[in-house]
Amino acid sequence: MDEKNKQYERVFNRFDENRDGKISASELRLCLGTIGWEISESEAEAVVLLADSDGDGLLGLKDFIRLVEGTEEVEKLKDLKEAFKMYEETDECGGIGGSITPRSLKRMLSKLGEKKSIGECEFMISQFDLNGDGVLSFEEFRNMMA
Known part of the structure; x- marks a missing residue:
């Protein structure tokens, strides 16, 4: 496992409060709240629903990594659009x-x-x-x- 994935796994383990190897919507909401990202329970459920690959209503490590990397891509795209607007x-x-x-x-x-x-x-x-x-x-x- 490369260093980036190891970092994702460490963050995943912090979010996974009950240590069941999955992140629930409430765990996601609670952990995001500790870093200042306030989202509603329904927003957290929507995020989990969109990223959940096996349909169990929870995020596994691979789901979590895809979610984080997708978020990074969205941020990069926003930054590119802002740069484009300047030119x-x-x-x-x-x-x-x-x-x-x-x-x-x-x-x-x-x-x-x-x-x-x-x-x-x-x-x-x-x-x-x-x-x-x-x-x-x-x-x-x-x-x-x-």
Whole structure:
């Protein structure tokens, strides 16, 4: 078992108060409450229901690991969306254009202290522009950041 899974197992064992090898909704709720994450009993039950792979209404270690890693992926996706918004083109009215253009990339890099020409920005975008439209969509940005 790798170090990351060992850490998950240690956390799992802390949540598993009755030491039955499973985490119930009430155990999940109680442990999350100790770290400041207040969730209702029905929310805890919904989390367990979604992550429970064998239908027993409890989380085994593998369920718990999938749940934690899924939560990490959701957080990474949120962070990527926020980063994308920083670079994204806006129209004159302040609306979001949905892509990173050479102009918006140049503007953001300039704010970060990097002086690039439009041509340099076009080249940077072309390295990850999978559909050849000259701009980066969120999916292309996500691939670039992977």
